[in-house]
Amino acid sequence: MTETSASYPAEYMRQLAGDKQKQWDKISQEGKQALQQNGLGLGDFGDLNMFKSFGERYMAARELYLGALGAAKNDIDAIAEGIKQSAQTMTDHDVEAGAAFLALQRRWENGGMQSEANQTTDNGQHQQRRTTEADAKSNAADARAQEAGGQGLPATTQGGTGTTA
Numbered sequence: 642m643t644e645t646s647a648s649y650p651a652e653y654m655r656q657l658a659g660d661k662q663k664q665w666d667k668i669s670q671e672g673k674q675a676l677q678q679n680g681l682g683l684g685d686f687g688d689l690n691m692f693k694s695f696g697e698r699y700m701a702a703r704e705l706y707l708g709a710l711g712a713a714k715n716d717i718d719a720i721a722e723g724i725k726q727s728a729q730t731m732t733d734h735d736v737e738a739g740a741a742f743l744a745l746q747r748r749w750e751n752g753g754m755q756s757e758a759n760q761t762t763d764n765g766q767h768q769q770r771r772t773t774e775a776d777a778k779s780n781a782a783d784a785r786a787q788e789a790g791g792q793g794l795p796a797t798t799q800g801g802t803g804t805t806a
Contacts, residue, residue, distance in 0.1 A: 654728035662721035666714060673710045676703055 681703075686696025 651728040651732050654724050658721040658724035658728070662717055665717045669710050669714050669717070673707060676707055676710075 681699070683693075683696050683700055686692045686699070
């Protein structure tokens with residue numbers, strides 16, 4: 642199994658939120674100031690109806706655009722804050738997951754896993770039961786052999802191996 646690592650750009654996200662927010666805010670403010678400082682007023686378009694009509698439309702569009710720039714700044718601030726919160730949430734979850742895995746690793750290394758304890762107990766009980774059953778079968782075979790007039794195995798054996806104690 643190959644080792645893979647997961648990564649996410651939390652630092653990049655924080656940088657993006659900070660740097661880009663400043664850049665976008667600067668561009669937005671410059672555009673807004675340019676419109677506000679251009680000095681044009683409705684009277685600057687003249688008295689002719691056609692020019693006056695154009696001036697009214699221009700002034701209305703200018704107000705809409707200035708309002709849109711203000712709203713865009715609010716959106717940019719909200720987006721930047723959302724990016725920062727998202728990066729922080731990912732970092733927090735990563736830290737929590739890491740802590741959980743470290744705790745699990747410590748339990749595993751210290752033998753605190755329930756399944757391991759049960760396995761050791763079950764294996765020990767199983768081995769003891771097998772030895773007891775083997776001894777009982779051996780003793781029963783010896784008893785039958787003696788009843789039949791044979792000698793059988795020595796009376797005491799260890800683990801059914803046939804060696805005397």
